[in-house]
Amino acid sequence: MERVFKMSFAGLYPMYIQKANKKGRTQEEVDTILYWLTGYNEKTMQKQMEKKVSLETFFDEAPKLNPNVHLITGVVCGCRVEEIEHPLMQKIRYMDKLIDELAKGKAMEKILRK
Template identity: 70%
Template sequence: MKNNERVFKMSFASVYPHYIAKAEKKGRTKAEVDEIIYWLTGYNEQSFLQLIENKTDFRTFFEEAPQLHPNVSKITGVICGYRVEEIEDPLMQKIRYLDKLIDELAKGKKMEKILRQ
């Protein structure tokens, strides 16, 4: 669990460029990455940019999220060797949900599928 704590304290702003790079390397866009983040967390552009500017950590990023999307339970599958639906730590599960969505984007899935519509 010490490892989890290290992740929780990481600044979201330090990981965000990696999400964008992963997507862009596969021909996707920053706008799509942002759309996924807004969908998952309920943040809007203004509140999200504030978090980036403040170098908010992952714990605070998810604790202050306006609303986790009601369809998050539809996010399933394996990321980093773990089934996201079986991760017991609620915060780590939210982080892995985001990882999984970005992964799906990079793998070329359509946005409607990624956003569980």
């Protein structure tokens, strides 16, 4: 787990973009999801990438986790996201789950739990 927490968000971000692009989705959609989840905006998220912060720092410094994260359910990497006990790992898996839903063609309205 520690290894995952120390991963750089700037290193993970292009992988999310690539995953979305392969399925015909856009960087803008990925950004919208990340902003919704964390409360960052374009400028603040860019600063975090420039500083090459870890996922741990990325979530620790996130302006505001969306109050509807409890609506994110399902399986990522063989784990049910709603049952993950470690708070940071759960946030990381929420992020993974949302990007997976985007890549699977789910409508943005459903991804953002509207």
